[in-house]
Each structure stands twice: as C-alpha cells, then as structure tokens.
Amino acid sequence: ATVSMLVDYDTNIQDESKEANLERATSLIAKIPTIVAYWDRIRKDLPVIEPSKDLGHAANFLYMLTGKKPDPDIAKDFDICLVLHAEHSFNASTFAAREVASTRAHMYASIAAAIGALSGELHGGANVKVMLALKEIGSIDNVEGWVKAKFDAGERVMGMGHAVYKTDDPRAKVLREMSKRLAIKLNVSWYEMTKKLEDISKDEMMKRKGVEIFANVDLYSASVYYMMGINLELNTPIFAIARIAGWTAHVIEEKFAEAQPKPMLYRPAATYVGRYCGPMGCEYTPISKRKD
Template structure:
C-alpha cells in the first residue's frame, strides 16, 4: 500500500489502523450495527446459555464444538495443569504490595516461558502436541496466578486448586477460600464466556504482532496482557465502578451526565469502537445480574448504572453510544465480592482462550507485521557541532 512519498501514503493513512484489515481469521465475527457476536459462527447468546467456558475454549482453539469424550479429555488436561511452580510463587512474594494485579500477571506469564521452554525456531510446522500443551498450560494457569497474587499481597498463603471444581468455580475457590454457590459459579462462567474473544482488538493485535516475530507464546500472551491493562481497553470496567462511586446516588446521575456532556468528556462504559448499538455481552451480563439480585437484592451501583443508561439514551443513544460490556461487568464482579482491581485480570483469564486461537492462526502465516508510517519530520538537516549549539 505504501507509495514513494508522504503524499502517496496519506490516502491510506488511518490513525490506529481504524478500519484497516490486518489479518484473515475464522475465530470470531462482530456485526456492530446489529449488535451481534459469533464465536466460530455460533451466536454468543447460545454459548452463554448452553455452553461452559471449558467447551467454549475448545471451540475457539479447535474450530468446532467437542464431543463428550473430547471435552472430558480437555477438561482433565486443564485441571492437571492448574498448579504453578513454587519458584513462580517465590517471585510473586517479592512484588511490592502496591503492585497492580495486571502488572503481576504480565510478569508471571512472561516468566512461565522460562519454566516451560518453547521451540525458538518455529519456521517449520509445530506438532499439534506442542501447540496443545502450551494452550492448555496458559488457560489453566492464569486463574491460579491471579488468585495467588490476590491473596499473597494481603499476607495470605495461596490456596491450591481443586480438581473437582469447574474452571470458574475453582478460580472463585482459590480467590476466596470458599466453594461458590452454583449461581455464583454459573455467573462467573458466563462472564468468562462473553469475554473470551472479540476479534481484532488491541490485545489480540499485540498477540499477533509479537507472535509474528516467532517470539514464544508466553511472551506473546504477556504482550497481550500489557495491552489489556490500559484504561481504554480492559481497564475500563474499573473506571466504571469508580464513576459509580463518585456519583453516589441515583439523584446525582442527571447532574453528573450533564456536566460530562457539556465538557465533552467521555463517560466510562458507554460507547464502543465497533458496536453502534447495545453490546450484546452487556445485555447478557445484565440478565445474570438480575438473577443474582433476585436472591440478594439490588444495590446502589446497579440502580445508578440503569439511570445512566436511561438518561443517556436520548442524548447518546441516537449517536450509537450505548453501554458496552465494561459498563456492567464490574457491577457483576463487585456483587460477587471481587475487588475492583481484579476485574481486568479476570478479563485476561477469559480472553487468553481467544488470544491463543489467534496465535494458532498466526503460526500458519509466517509473515512478520511491519506496517508503514508517514514521515512528517524535517529533512536535509546538517549536523551542528556541540560547541556551536
């Protein structure tokens, strides 16, 4: 696409690569106008209602739903690989107590590559067993890494994983020391499903760029976690909870919105680069939240969020600015008793399945990412000796 000079390139310049296809993929598809999301051709709503995170992960990794035997085998492998090396735990003990859980997760995932070496020369085709093992290892270990750091930063010992619990239930158990109620486990499981994949977002692109250099997959996933940590990506759900805390009550919502709109400030959790209508994942999370509140009651956060959505419909809804998945995910997690700074690590626990599905596609590409730029700086300048400056 690049021409011979800047003027030739300007026609194809798109800040942030907005709207520029950078890869072909069969992993997921988003229809932003209709508010529709599919994993491997299956509607996310069907998966959320009928599947499990383990089954959805298999679908993303291998392109089809597993048989009962395949799912049982995959589940056994995930459970077998949940534990982490004691030296990883020792490393985490040295992290400062103030370290954000995403920083801890990025560092420990990168360190996994030293304990589980991956072939450096992948110019040829990797055998399936090698690829399968690293995918299972990462999906299985991320919940353990997040839960271990969450406990150790408060001076508590990590809790060993249990092989009799599902992926979601085991994470909750390792985090809290309590086996979750079936509804709690199901809510967390569905939250994992709806966050597992979302085509070419910033963190997925980071995975592909890093993988295209033939870096090992632990490094590629660590790069994705770094991208996810930003407030414009995965960190947005923390901003939503901070906003709700700042507003404080339903009565304050209208004044808050008017202030934000008059100052042309962004409202956390509203709007999406792809969706021009309500994010389907947000609708699924609201449905889950209602199931939870039927048992333990509605709290102030939800009431404020609903009022924001109602009042913003007339001003922002017409512009396609609607609640996204971050708008409600944090409310759900807080209702489950999960600390705010763990919301984005939970996003990573889920999204690693999608990252790895794209990583597998990148293995077959063999093409390093090397986009062009448009140079707008000076030219033909002469060097000035330091004594003359």
C-alpha cells in the same frame, strides 16, 4: 512478567509443533487464574489455596480467591462472564499477540505482549472506571446530574460507546440481565444506578449530538464483578483470565498459517504526512549553548 517466567518451566520450549503449542495454550488457560488468585492472596498476607479437583474452571478461581466454595449460581454467572470476554476479534491485545507470533516468537512472548497491551487504560480497566464512577455518584438520585455534568465538560461516560458496535453490544445484553438478577438477590441498587446511567447517557447524546450511543461490555460487568465480591484491582486480570483462550487460539492460527496461505511477518506501512518537531520545536541547540 509471570508469563515470561513460565518459559523457564517449559522443558520442551524448542518444540514449535502445533501439538506443543496446543499444550502450552491449555497450560496457560489453567495457570493464569491460579497465578492471579495466588498473587491476590499473597499481597494480602493470606495463605494460598490450591485449586480443588471438585470444581470447574470459573468456580475454582473464586474458591482460590476467597477460600470458600462459591454459590453455584455465582459460579455459573462468573463462567458466563469468562465466556463473554474470551474472544472479540482484532482488538489491541489480540493484534499485539498475533504480531509477535508472526515473528515466530514462542507462545509466552505473544501472550506477554497481549497482556502488556491490555494493561493500557484505553483497553483494559474500563469497567474499573465504571465502578469508580458509580461509587462516586453514590445514589440513583445523583445519576442524572452526574451524567449531564460529564457531557457539559466534554468528558466521556465510561461504559458507553464502542469502536465497532453501532448498536447494542450483545455481550452487554447478557450482563445487563445478570446485573439485574444479582442486584435483586443481594438487595442492592447497583443495577438501577447503572441502568439509569445508561438511559440518561443515551438521552443526552441524542439531544446534544443527534446520534445514538449504546452500552458496551464494561458498563454492566463493573457491577456484576463488584456484586460477586471481587476487588476492583482484579477486574483487568480477570479480563486476561478470560481472554487467554482467545489470545492463544489467535497465536496458534497465526503460527500455522491458517489465516493466510503461508507464514507472513507483520510489517504495517506508515505514511509520512509532513514535518513534525513535537512540542519542543525543530530548532537545534548546540550542546555548548544548552542550559544545565
């Protein structure tokens, strides 16, 4: 909703030149972290903190969130997290952004669509579920029993497996080492619990189904953000803070036909595969015979 409202502050909204869209992209990349930080503080009845000219993009967000200039190492790690989440091909939110852009709607409409797609639990929010699982497990001694119970129940272990990667997610490799480093620095067990969850999940998948499964980007980003002192409710907004760079780049590419010879409206085809009446069945009941 906030992104949609930004249209009212764009005095040049009718200008659809590439230069104007690049300016909008830069503006959105700068504004979204400020909006998220302000929202978090306002809902806690805390005064908002304006960004500091002395800090970079990542460090400024942490500063606006807490009111304290972050540890340089934490700020550097958070910057790496933003880079790792900035772009990842045609995922659901990126497709939503490009589809809206293909209609030649303005940049804000495309980004609002992307954020809407990200809000779904199958796209954004997975690392929140990972951290909630770790907190539910409680200690490293409980990991194995918890994972096996999930497999017994046919339930998914969040943070494991990916729709595209059938090998190690390269982003997870970086976050795994970051989680380990932060856990040592803070003397907490979140990394050890996460690593054991990963190892047991891989073992169980191989034993039960004979296939390999690997950690995805959400498994270790969960503990990384938590150890940085970031509230779980902010994990998905932080995803948007990072991905705004990728979304806006995709929108610009789509708008200016750099991905195809000429502008083209997205119009996916649908194949009818047979009669379907839903859970209520196909029988029609006249209004006069329907129950109140």
